[in-house]
Amino acid sequence: MTRRAAGGAGRPATRVLLGVTVLTAVLGALLLPVPAAQAAPATGATAAAPVAITITTLEPRTVTPGSTVVVGMTLTNDGDDTITDLSVRLQRGDRLTTRDELTADAAQPSAGDAAQAPFQPIPSTVLEPGDDAFFQFSTPAADLALTADGVYPVLVNVNGTRAGLVERVGELSTYLTVFAGTTSRTTVSWLWPLTDRPHRDADGTFTDDDLADEVSADGRLDRALAALEGLPDGGRTVPVTLAVDPALVEELTAMSGGYTVDGAPGGGVAAAGEWLSRLRSLAVVHPVVALPYADVDADALQAAGLPGALTRSLPGTVEGTAAQPARGSAPATPSATATATTEPPAPTTSAGEQVLADALDTTPRTDLAWPAGGAVRTDTLATLTAGGVDQLVLGQGGYTDADAAVGRTGRAAAARVPVTTAGGTLTTLVADSALAEVVAGADTAVGGPRVAEQRYLAELGVLTSQLAAVDPAVAQTVLVVPPREVQADPDWTTPMMADTATEPWLAAASLEDLASGPVADAGDLVAPADDARLAGPGMASVAAAVAVRDDVAGAVVGDPGTVLAGYDAAVSRAVSVSWRDDPDGFTASATDLQQTLAALRGEVGLVAPADGAYSLASSDAPLVLTVRNDLPFAVDVTLDLQTRSGVGFEAETVPAQRLDPLTRTVITVPTSVRQSGSFTVVAQLATPAGGPLGTEVQLRVSSTAYGPITLAITIGATALLGLLFLRRLVLFVLRRRRGGPAPVDDDVLVPVDGDAAGPQSTPPTRSPV
Known part of the structure; x- marks a missing residue:
């Protein structure tokens, strides 16, 4: 009992002691510093x-x-x-x-x-x-x-x-x-895009002034150049290859000379000129690759059945004629009176190459293509190679097995991948997707762009260390290709590029160097997904516009590629790959293109008479028509005349007519009228292929002249009357010779009054003498 009482009496004291101990520990944890x-x-x-x-x-x-x-x-x-x-x-x-x-x-x-x-x-x-x-x-x-x-x-x-x-x-x-003792090096090449969406409509008029912001201080394109300008040794040790859109340079050239937007002077004259001057300086140091005009969506044009439009945008063929003529330039074709000796010589370079050569004082590469999305259709590839392309830059997704090319098999990376095509062996260069993603996301990377640069170095570092473990003497190449409209900042872009020249385990090279470097097997080419390209109603509008262009091209006197260069440039701008991320912009651009090309047909046509009436004075009087050509180049046209009422009017076929630029021309149409009266005639000009030009004109043709039928009837009636008169004359002469009474002639009308037997004969009597 005592023990039990003692034990029971001791529990409250134990609880208090335990509580004090816990409290002391907690207070100590809060008050004492923690290592x-x-x-x-x-x-x-x-x-x-x-x-x-x-x-x-x-x-x-x-x-x-x-x-x-x-x-x-x-x-x-x-x-x-x-x-x-x-x-x-x-x-x-x-x-x-x-x-x-x-x-x-x-x-x-x-x-x-x-x-x-x-x-x-x-x-x-x-x-x-x-x-x-x-x-x-x-x-x-x-x-x-x-x-x-x-x-x-x-x-x-x-x-x-x-x-x-x-x-x-x-x-x-x-x-x-x-890296302390490694002798292995990874060679890195950069392809740096200088592109932007088109800022002109199908007529070549500036639709906005956004490009002025892009090339002004801290604009996207301003920063893209600043990243290159900050490279060590003026960039000579880091040969970054510049992928330049001729349409962008062309727009900036036009801006630097003065331009308007919605009727008001544009605000980017000075900025455009300065940007071009900076690019010109960089082009002295860095290699330049000419992209297709407006950086067209090649697969979209090919899939729409428009390989000709694709070819006209390419910089590696003289058929690449797409370029926007300067405002106020002279007609691009000789007049109808020009001879073969006065026609301008055939071009020896593409329009895109010439744009860059003139603006940048350099000769760009024109044999390399960089399809959007990193993959290309087989039929598109055939059009590209026929247009002068013999090298492609593709993404890892463009091959069935690109791991070997980017060093994911444990072996050395090699950006050069030869592929076999229907036209032979083609050199392709594989853009490293992981490095492209790092560069593209650097501006928004968690932890800042400097962390993105460390990831960039880590990717290259892993490649270098695994190469050292396999064979330090083997060459290893990697290609970095940022997205077309990358948001670059010199604070992080320049160091990334410079790393290839400043870090001892890296080396810098150009695309041309990679094309002659080590080779990898990346399997076969893979076609892009159908939904990756421009499509839908917009491409239908583009196809309709190109159909008009091709029809008019058949009427052009001289080289249609030259005189229609502005329209070809409009087609290219409408299918720029930049519209892939802007479907509404693509629809608007394609619609504008279709309307502009459709209006081209209205620039040539018949001039309707004031009242639509013609009067022919004779059966073979010609029909005189006036036609106009408001185009700045000569065209050949045909005339179609159809009669909608009456069968007595015919017009002879008129040979094809050549119309001088910006003129009115009279066409004489031989006609034949078979009867007098009024006729409805419908006239229409057309291209040699039959496409309509201008509007249909309805004419009222009147004739008071005797036609062949009327004349035949008149002559026949006159001859019959003459025969009847001659018969009466002969009968009269015969009666006089016989002295007999004159019989009743068959052709004498009998009076209707009198009896049924007719009038009675009365013997002749003599008058009294």
């Missing part, structure tokens, strides 16, 4: 981490065992709580040895458990909600145990106190490239 290295687990931060990290500095780009890694970063409190007692450290994961491992790590970043540097406090920093602060720290490479060459995932781990608790408040994953 930073143990403040937060090494696992990834939760999705609710309130601090965003933006890396501004990460040096060196190539780490060696003796390096000190310097990180500059901006911390932004995106949460609702105040954060204090900030500290930061680097921690790394296991070395990545293949591109597949790098891809997997990017999708699920490493926790950085392999090695961890000590936490470093960020002194005197309190982050209120919405605040940001810059901090730079350094970590010896030895603290991260970076002893072997290769690529390492790295976690930037930021701890802090929030709501009284110490926790990881922010983290950011990136990579370090470590």
Whole structure:
């Protein structure tokens, strides 16, 4: 009993002692400092981490065992709580040895458990909600145990106190490239696009002034040039190949000379001229590739059955005539009186090549094509090769097995892939899709563009390290091709390009160098998906417009490709690949094209008389018609006349007529009238192929002349009357000779009055003498 009582009496005291112990431990945890290295687990931060990290500095780009890694970063409190007692450290994961491992790590970043540097406090920093602060720290490479060459995932781990608790408040994953003793090098080539959507309608008139913004300070195209201008040694050690749209250069050339938008002067005259001058300077250093005029959607034209329109946009053939004539230029064809000796000589270059040569003082490459989407149809390829293309730049998706070309098989990467086509062996260059995505997304990358550059280096670093493990002496090539309208910033684009010349394990090369470099087998070519190209009602409008163009081309005197160059340029602008992302813009452009080409038929036609009436004075009087040609070039036309009423009028077939440019011409049509009267005649001019020109004109033709039928009847009646008169005369003479009474002639009418026997004969009597 006593023991039981003692035991029962001791329980409250035990509970009190336990509570005091727990309370003391909690207070101690809150009041005593916590070692930073143990403040937060090494696992990834939760999705609710309130601090965003933006890396501004990460040096060196190539780490060696003796390096000190310097990180500059901006911390932004995106949460609702105040954060204090900030500290930061680097921690790394296991070395990545293949591109597949790098891809997997990017999708699920490493926790950085392999090695961890000590936490470093960020002194005197309190982050209120919405605040940001810059901090730079350094970590010896030895603290991260970076002893072997290769690529390492790295976690930037930021701890802090929030709501009284110490926790990881922010983290950011990136990579370090470590190369100390490798002799392997990866050769990198860049294809840099300089394109934009068309800014002129089918008539060549500027529809907006957006291009002025693009080439002005901090515009997209301004930054695209600035990225190249900042390269070391003026860019001579980094031969970036420029893919330039002749239509863009043509528009800027027109702008630099003065232009209007909606009747008001355009605002980009000075900016356009300055941009062209800068591009001209860059073209002295960097190779230039001429894209098809307006960077047309080649597959769309081919699929619509318009290979001729595609050929007219190509820069590698003299048939590539698409170009917008300058305002006020002279007619592009000789008049009808010109002889063969006065006609201009046949072109020796394409219009697109000439545009770039004139504006940039350079001779661009015209034998390389870069199909949109990275793949190409077989029939499109045939049209391209016939138009002077012997090299293609395609994406990985353009082949059945591109892994070998981009180093995903463990072997060396080789951007050059020969493919067999119906026309023979064709050289293709494979654009690395992963690198293109990194460049395209750098401007919006989590952690900032500097983190995107580290991913770019990591991709190349993995390739270099796996090459060193296989055969350090083997050449390895990679091609980087950003999207056509990449949002580049010199702050990150220039360093990416410069890395190929400044990092010891990389080398820079041009596209021409890659085309003679190592070879990979990427399988067969793969056709793009049908829904990847321009299609639908817009392409139907384009096809209708091209049909008109081709019909009129058959009437042109001289070279139709030359005189219709402006219309061919309009077709190309309507099917620019830039419209793929703007279906409404494509529909409007295609509709405008169809209306403009349809109006071309109305530039030639008959001039209707004031009242639509003609009067013919004789049976073979000609019909005189006036026709007009309001085009700035000569055309051959035919005349069709059809009679809708009456059968007594015929018009002879008139030979094809040649109409001088900007003139009125009289056509004489021989006619034949078989009877007098009024006739309805419908007249229509047409192309030699039968396409209508102008509007149908209805004429009222009147004739008072005797036609052949009327004349025959009149002559027959006159002859009959003459015979009857002659018969009476003969009978009268015979009666006089016989002296007998004159018998009643058959042709004498009998009076109707009198008896039925007729009038009685009365013997003749003599008058009294």
